[in-house]
Amino acid sequence: MKRREFIRKSVGAGFVTGAALSFTGYNKLFGAEFSEKSSAYDLVAVRGGEPEEMFDRAIEAMGGMKTYVKAGQSVLVKPNIGWDVIPERGANTNPGLVKRVVEHCFQAGAREVLVFDHTCDNWRRSYQNSGIEAAVNEAGGRILPGNDQSLYRDVTVPRGKKLKEAMVHELVLDTDVFINIPVLKHHGGAQLTISLKNLMGIIWDRRWWHRNDLQQCIADFGTYRKPDLNIVDAYRVMMQNGPRGVSEDDIVMMKSLIISPDMVAADAAGARLFGSSPEQVGHIRIAHELGVGNMDLESQSIHRIVV
Amino acid sequence: MLTRHLKTVRVVVSLFFLIVAALIFIDFRQEFSESFISSFLFLQFAPSVVKILQVLSLSAVGFILILILTALFGRVYCSTICPLGIFQDVVSWLSVRLRRKKWPYKYAKPYNILRYSLLGLTVVFLISGSILILNLLDPYSNFGRFFTYFAKPLVLEVNNWLSPILTSRGIYAVFPVSIPAIRWEILIYPAVMLALILWLSYRYGRLYCNTVCPVGTLLGYLSKFSLFRIYIDEKSCTSCGRCDRICKSSCMSFRDGEVDFSRCVACYNCLKICPDNAVKYSVNHRKPLPVSSETVAPGPAKATDESKRSFLMSFLILLFGINRFSKASVDDIPTPEQDTTIPEIKNYPVTPPGSASISSFNKACTACTLCVSVCPTHVLQPSLLEYGVSGLLQPHMDFHAGFCNFDCTSCGEVCPTGAILPLTQDKKHVTQIGVVRFEKENCVVYTDKTSCGACSEHCPTRACDMVPYTDELTIPEINEATCVGCGACEYICPTRPYRAIYVDGNPRHEIADRPETERVDREVDFEEFPF
Numbered sequence: 148m149k150r151r152e153f154i155r156k157s158v159g160a161g162f163v164t165g166a167a168l169s170f171t172g173y174n175k176l177f178g179a180e181f182s183e184k185s186s187a188y189d190l191v192a193v194r195g196g197e198p199e200e201m202f203d204r205a206i207e208a209m210g211g212m213k214t215y216v217k218a219g220q221s222v223l224v225k226p227n228i229g230w231d232v233i234p235e236r237g238a239n240t241n242p243g244l245v246k247r248v249v250e251h252c253f254q255a256g257a258r259e260v261l262v263f264d265h266t267c268d269n270w271r272r273s274y275q276n277s278g279i280e281a282a283v284n285e286a287g288g289r290i291l292p293g294n295d296q297s298l299y300r301d302v303t304v305p306r307g308k309k310l311k312e313a314m315v316h317e318l319v320l321d322t323d324v325f326i327n328i329p330v331l332k333h334h335g336g337a338q339l340t341i342s343l344k345n346l347m348g349i350i351w352d353r354r355w356w357h358r359n360d361l362q363q364c365i366a367d368f369g370t371y372r373k374p375d376l377n378i379v380d381a382y383r384v385m386m387q388n389g390p391r392g393v394s395e396d397d398i399v400m401m402k403s404l405i406i407s408p409d410m411v412a413a414d415a416a417g418a419r420l421f422g423s424s425p426e427q428v429g430h431i432r433i434a435h436e437l438g439v440g441n442m443d444l445e446s447q448s449i450h451r452i453v454v
Numbered sequence: 455m456l457t458r459h460l461k462t463v464r465v466v467v468s469l470f471f472l473i474v475a476a477l478i479f480i481d482f483r484q485e486f487s488e489s490f491i492s493s494f495l496f497l498q499f500a501p502s503v504v505k506i507l508q509v510l511s512l513s514a515v516g517f518i519l520i521l522i523l524t525a526l527f528g529r530v531y532c533s534t535i536c537p538l539g540i541f542q543d544v545v546s547w548l549s550v551r552l553r554r555k556k557w558p559y560k561y562a563k564p565y566n567i568l569r570y571s572l573l574g575l576t577v578v579f580l581i582s583g584s585i586l587i588l589n590l591l592d593p594y595s596n597f598g599r600f601f602t603y604f605a606k607p608l609v610l611e612v613n614n615w616l617s618p619i620l621t622s623r624g625i626y627a628v629f630p631v632s633i634p635a636i637r638w639e640i641l642i643y644p645a646v647m648l649a650l651i652l653w654l655s656y657r658y659g660r661l662y663c664n665t666v667c668p669v670g671t672l673l674g675y676l677s678k679f680s681l682f683r684i685y686i687d688e689k690s691c692t693s694c695g696r697c698d699r700i701c702k703s704s705c706m707s708f709r710d711g712e713v714d715f716s717r718c719v720a721c722y723n724c725l726k727i728c729p730d731n732a733v734k735y736s737v738n739h740r741k742p743l744p745v746s747s748e749t750v751a752p753g754p755a756k757a758t759d760e761s762k763r764s765f766l767m768s769f770l771i772l773l774f775g776i777n778r779f780s781k782a783s784v785d786d787i788p789t790p791e792q793d794t795t796i797p798e799i800k801n802y803p804v805t806p807p808g809s810a811s812i813s814s815f816n817k818a819c820t821a822c823t824l825c826v827s828v829c830p831t832h833v834l835q836p837s838l839l840e841y842g843v844s845g846l847l848q849p850h851m852d853f854h855a856g857f858c859n860f861d862c863t864s865c866g867e868v869c870p871t872g873a874i875l876p877l878t879q880d881k882k883h884v885t886q887i888g889v890v891r892f893e894k895e896n897c898v899v900y901t902d903k904t905s906c907g908a909c910s911e912h913c914p915t916r917a918c919d920m921v922p923y924t925d926e927l928t929i930p931e932i933n934e935a936t937c938v939g940c941g942a943c944e945y946i947c948p949t950r951p952y953r954a955i956y957v958d959g960n961p962r963h964e965i966a967d968r969p970e971t972e973r974v975d976r977e978v979d980f981e982e983f984p985f
Contacts, residue, residue, distance in 0.1 A: 195980030231861055267912060267946075269830040269859050271484065276861075295630040297614065335920035335928065336907020353908075358948035360904040386974040390911050396973040402980055419984040422976075429905060429926060444985045451983045 189447035190407035192416060196454030198244035198382045201404040205378075206251060208450050209406060215376045218256030220323035223263075224248055224288065225374070226279055227330045227345050230391050231268035234278050237383035237398045238391055240330045242278035244380050244404075248328060249286035260288035261318055264348045267391075270294040291318065299351040306437065307367030309360050314351035319372065327374035327410070331381040331401070331417045333389030337361055338428045340390050341417040342377040342410040343369050343439075362429030369410060369430075369439035377413040379405040381420050411440025412447060419444070457735045460722040468534040468543065475537035479601035479827050480609050482631050488867035491828070497535050499669045500592040500820060501870035504585065508818050508872030521676065528677040528684070532663055532670055532719040538593035539663055539670075539719065541600075542655035546702055549656040557699035559659050561707040564717055569664065569671045576668040584844040589820045590643070593667050594870075596651070598822035599644040599847070606827065607633055634832045634855055640847065659702025664717040674716035681737050684718055684725070686711045690732035697724035697733050706733075797893055797952040802959030803840040804851035804888040804939060807858065808866035808874040811962040812841065819873035821847035825865035831856035833941065834865060848873075851887065853941030853957055858887075860914040860940060883915075886966040888939030888957040890917050892932045896954035899929040909943035909955045916969040918943050918955065930955060935967040 191208045193201040206212055216222055226240035234242055245262070252260045262283045266273040270292055274280040283290040292298065299314035319325060329345035336357070337344050343365050347353055356364035381403035388397045403420055407413040411434050415425035425431045425442040435442040478491050492513070495501065502517035520531045532539045550558050576587040589595060610633045617630040654662045663670040677683075686697070688711045698708040701724055705717035724733045802812060806825065809815035826834045826849050833856035834849045841848055851858060860883065866876040877885060898906040909930055910920045917937035920928035930943075932955070939957045947953040 192983055192985070194983065231859060269862070272830060272859060272862065289626060291626055292629040295614075295632050297618070297630045334907070335910035336905050338905075338926075354946065354948035357906045357908045357946075358898055358902075360902065361907075362905050386976065388916060388971065391914060393914070393916055393969050393971050396971040399974050399976045399978060401978055416985050422984075427926070449983075449985065453981050 188450040189409065189441075190405065190412050190416060190444070191450045191452065193404045193452040193454060195402050197402075198241045198380060198404065199247040201382075201402075201452075201454060202244055202247050202251070202378065202406075204452050204454060205404055205406045208452065212251040212255035215326070215408075216252050216255040216257050216324050219258050220256075221321075222252045222257045222260045222324040222326060223318050223322040224252070224260055224283075224326045224328060225319075225345065225349060226262065226264060226328040226380075227332075227340070227348065228264035228270075228273050228277050228279050229267045229348065231266075231272040231276050232392070233276055235383070235395055235398075236392050237330065237332065237385045237395075238389075239273070239277040239279065240328050240380045241382050242282035244378070244382070245279050245328060246282035246286045248326060248378060249283055249288040252324075252326070253287055257324070260286075261322060262288055262290045263293040263316065263318055265293035265316065265351070265353075266348075293348070296351055302371065304367055304371045306370035307364075308437075309363040310356070310367035313368060313371070315372075316349045316351075319349050325372065325374045326376045326378065328378045328380060330383075330385075331379055331421060332385040332392075333387055333397075333421070335389060337365060337430060339414070339418055339421060339423065339431075341379055341414040341431075342374070343414055343430050343434055346374075363433060365430035366433035366437055366439065369434045370437055373408075373410060373439070376406060376408055377410050379413050379417045381405065381417060384421065386421070409440040411435050411442045412444065415442035415444050416449075457722070457725045460735065461726045464533055464720070464722050468540045471535050472537055472540040472544070475597065476601055476605065479598055479824065480606045481827070482606065482610060482613070484828070484830060488828070488864055491824070491868045492870070495594075495824075495868075495870040497531075498594045498870055499531060499536070499673070500588060500594055501822065504580075504588070504818050504820060505870065505872035507580075508814070509875065514872065520673070524673045524676045525680050527682045528680045528715060528718055528720045529670070529673045530720045531673055532660075533721045536593050536597075536663075536669070538597040538651070538667075539660070541597060542651060542660060542662065543702070543721070545652060545655040546659050557696075559699055559701055559704050561698050561701070561709075562658075562704040564705075564714060565665045569666070569674075572666060573668045573671040583817055585817055585820060586844045586846065588668065589846065589848070590647075591666060591668050592820050592822075593663070593669055595820040595822035596644070596647055598824055598827075600648050602823040602827045603636060603641055603644050604648065632832075634835070636836065637838065639838050640836050643847065659704065660717075660719050661704070663719060664703055664705070670719075677718065678716045680715070682735055683715045684713050684720075684733060684735050685715075686713060687732045687734050690730045692730050692732070694729065696727045696729065700724060700727045797896060798956050799891070800956065800958045802888075802961050803837065804853070804941070804957060804959035805963075806834060806849065806851060806865050806874050807882050807885045807887050807938075807963070808863075808869075808877045809887075809963070810875070812959070813961070815873050816841050816845045816848065817873075818871050819845075819848040820871055821849070822870070823847075823849065824868055824870065825849055825874060828864050828868050829856075830862060830864065831859050833858050833945075851939075851941060851957075851959075853944040855945075857912070857942040857945040858940040860938075882938075884938065884966045884968060886938050886960055886964040888937075888941070888959045889934050890932045890937040890939070890943060890955060891958055892918070892930055892955050893952070894929070894954070896949050896952055897929065898949060898954070899923055899927055901949075903927065906948065908946040908948060912942035912946050914938075914940065914942070915966065916971070917966075936969045938966050 187210050191205045193205045226245045228239050230238040232238045249260045280290050302315045303312050329342050332340050334340040381401045383398045384401040385392045385397045405416045414431045418425040496516040499517050505514035579587045614630045617628045620628050695708045698706045703717045705714040805815040835852035837850040866874045907920050910918045915936045917933050918930050921931040923929035941957045944956040947955050
C-alpha cells in the first residue's frame with residue numbers, strides 16, 4: 148500500500164515538475180517548497196455532489212490532506228466571509244465545505260486550525276450569518292477576527308509591479324500552512340473573484356488597491372505568498388450582481404469544486420466553469436504573466452471526478 | 455424599624471441599575487440583546503416622556519410608572535433608577551472617604567428660581583419643537599454621553615492592550631476593537647458637564663439633581679404630595695443633627711424639624727443614621743400643630759410659595775406654546791452651508807433608518823448616544839452642528855466612519871426616546887434615508903482607466919451597477935430609485951479628498967424600489983468539464 152502510494156506520488160510529482168518546467172519562471176517560484184509538497188495532480192475538479200463529499204473525493208485524489216498538512220502544524224484556513232448574508236445567497240464560502248476542510252486538517256494531525264477573513268460587512272454579523280463561525284467551531288477550529296489594523300503587519304512585495312508593500316494579517320505570517328477556500332463569484336470590479344481575489348481578505352488597506360489599478364495589485368500580491376492549497380467552492384455560483392448579490396436569483400447550482408496548489412490554474416478552471424475565459428480576466432492573465440501560476444489548463448494534469 | 459433596612463435595599467437596587475446601564479453603553483462586544491436594552495431602559499424618565507410624544511405605545515409608558523412610584527414613595531427614581539443620580543452617589547461616597555469627613559453635608563436653602571426656571575425652559579423648548587434643553591440637561595442622556603465618550607474609549611484601550619498579550623499566549627477571547635475617533639469639539643460639552651457633575655457631587659452631594667436636573671425638579675414637585683414622606687418626629691428627636699449632616703440633598707433641617715421632601719432623593723440614609731428613631735418614613739407625616747419653638751422659619755414657607763408660582767408659570771407658558779409650535783415643517787430643517795466649489799455636494803445630513811425625517815428625529819433625540827454605542831459598523835456618529843444648534847450632539851450617519859449594515863436594525867430597537875423607531879428588516883430594506891450621487895470625473899475608472907468597482911461591490915440594492923465602459927473596464931451607473939442611502943459606496947470609494955460617489959440625505963425618508971433581478975437561466979451539465 149505504502150509502496151503503491153509512493154510510486155503514484157512520485158509519478159505525479161515528476162509529471163507536475165515536468166509540466167511546471169515548461170513555463171518560464173514557474174519552477175523558480177516554487178523552488179524547494181514545491182517538490183516537498185508534491186501532489187498527484189496539478190488540479191482536481193469534481194462535479195455533481197454535495198460540497199463535503201466533493202471535497203472528500205478531491206483531496207483523496209490529491210493524496211489526502213497529509214500532502215499539505217503535517218502533524219503538529221498550525222493551519223490557516225481562509226474562506227470568503229465577506230458579507231452578512233445567509234449561505235443560500237452564495238456570497239460566502241459554503242460553511243459545510245469549510246467545516247469539512249477543518250476536519251481534514253485535524254485528521255492530518257494539525258495542531259490548530261485557525262480561520263479568519265477581513266470582511267466587507269460587519270465581521271461579527273458576517274461570521275455568524277454566513278454559518279461559518281458555527282461550522283468552524285463544530286469542527287474544533289477557531290475563528291478569529293480580521294477587523295482591526297493592529298492585527299496586520301507590514302510586508303514587502305518585491306516582485307510586485309504596482310503593489311510594493313501591503314499590510315498582511317499576522318495569522319498568515321505566523322501559521323505553517325495556508326489553505327485558501329474562495330467561492331467562485333461574479334465581480335463587478337474584478338470581473339470574477341476566485342483564489343487570487345480572495346487574498347484581498349488577508350490584507351488591510353483594500354482601498355489602496357482599488358485606487359491603484361486593482362487587477363494589477365491582485366496579481367502582484369499573488370507573488371507574495373502562495374497558499375499551499377486552493378479549494379474553489381463552486382457549489383452555488385453567483386452569476387450576476389457579484390460579489391454581494393441581491394437575491395437567490397443570482398445563483399446557479401453548479402455543484403462543482405476545484406482544488407489545486409496553483410492559484411492561477413484554479414482560477415483559470417473556475418473562470419471556465421463560470422463561462423468566461425481566463426485570459427479575459429485581468430488579474431488572472433497578469434498573474435500568469437508574472438509567473439504566479441499557470442492558466443494554461445491544456446498542459447496540466449487534471450483529474451476530473453463526477454459524483 | 456423596618457425602614458432602617460431601606461438604605462440597604464436602595465443600595466443594592468441602585469447598584470444593579472448603575473452597573474447594567476454602564477455596561478450597556480460600554481458593550482463593545484454586543485453581548486446585550488436589543489430587546490434586553492430596550493426593556494431595561496423602559497423606566498428612564500425623560501426618554502419615556504419623549505417617546506410617548508412620538509408614538510402612543512405601551513413601550514412608552516415607563517414614565518407613568520415612575521410618576522405613580524413618586525406619588526407613592528417620593529423620588530425613588532432619583533435614588534435607584536437614574537444612572538446619573540447613582541453615579542453621583544458613588545462620587546459622593548468616595549468623596550466622604552477621601553476627605554475623611556464624617557459629616558459631609560448640612561442643610562441649605564433650595565435654589566428654587568433656578569430649578570423651576572430650568573424645568574420651565576426645558577418644557578417650553580420641548581413643546582415648541584426643540585429638544586435642546588432636555589438634551590443638554592437630561593440625566594440619563596448625560597450619563598450615556600459620559601460613558602460613550604469617556605468610559606468606553608478607556609475600556610477599549612485596556613482591551614486592545616490586553617488582546618495581543620493574551621493572543622500571544624493562545625487565549626483568543628479578547629479581540630482588538632477599533633476605537634472610532636471623535637472630533638474634539640464634540641467632547642467639549644460632555645466634558646464640561648462631567649466636570650460640573652463631578653465637582654458638585656464631590657462637594658455638595660445631590661445639588662445637581664436639586665438645581666439643574668429637570669427630571670429631579672419635576673419629580674421633586676410631585677413628591678411634595680407623595681403618600682409616604684420622610685419627616686422628623688419632634689417628640690423623639692434629640693436634635694443631634696446627624697440626619698442633617700448626612701443628607702446629601704441638604705434638605706433636612708434638624709433645627710426646624712423640617713424636611714424639604716421636594717429635594718429628598720429617597721436615599722434613606724437618615725433613617726439609618728438616626729439613633730432615636732425620630733426620622734420616620736410613613737403615610738402619617740402631617741406636621742403636628744405649629745410648634746412655637748424658637749424661630750418658626752419664614753424662609754421655607756416663602757420658598758414653597760415661590761416654587762409653586764414658578765411651577766405654575768412654566769405650565770402657563772407651555773399652554774401658550776402648544777398651538778404655535780406643535781408642528782415643524784421640512785423647511786425648518788437646518789441646511790448646512792452649501793459651497794458650490796466643494797465637489798461633494800451634500801444638502802442634508804443623513805438620519806438613521808427609522809427616524810422618518812430630519813425634523814422628527816431632531817425633535818425626539820436626546821443625544822444619549824446609545825445608538826452610537828450599539829451601532830456595529832460605527833456609521834452612527836455624534837454630530838456637532840450638522841443639524842444646527844438645536845440638534846447639538848445628535849447622531850448622524852457618517853459614511854466616512856462606516857456604512858449602514860443592510861440587515862441590521864439595532865439602533866431603532868434600542869432607541870429609548872422613539873427618535874429612531876424600530877423597523878422590521880423587510881421595511882428597512884426599502885427605507886431610503888438618502889440618495890446616491892456619482893461624480894464621474896472623480897472616479898478611478900475615468901481618471902486612471904483602471905478597474906475598481908468598490909462601490910458596486912458593496913451596494914446591496916443594485917443602486918450602483920458596473921456597466922461597460924471600455925474593452926475590459928466597467929464604470930458605475932447609479933439608480934436612485936433602488937438606493938436606500940446606506941452609504942457603503944461612499945465609505946469604500948477610494949478617491950480623496952473628494953469621493954466619486956456619495957450619499958446626500960433625504961430630509962424626509964422615502965420608500966425605495968426593490969431591486970429588480972432576473973433569475974439566471976443556465977443549464978448545468980454535471981458531467982461536463984469545460985476544461
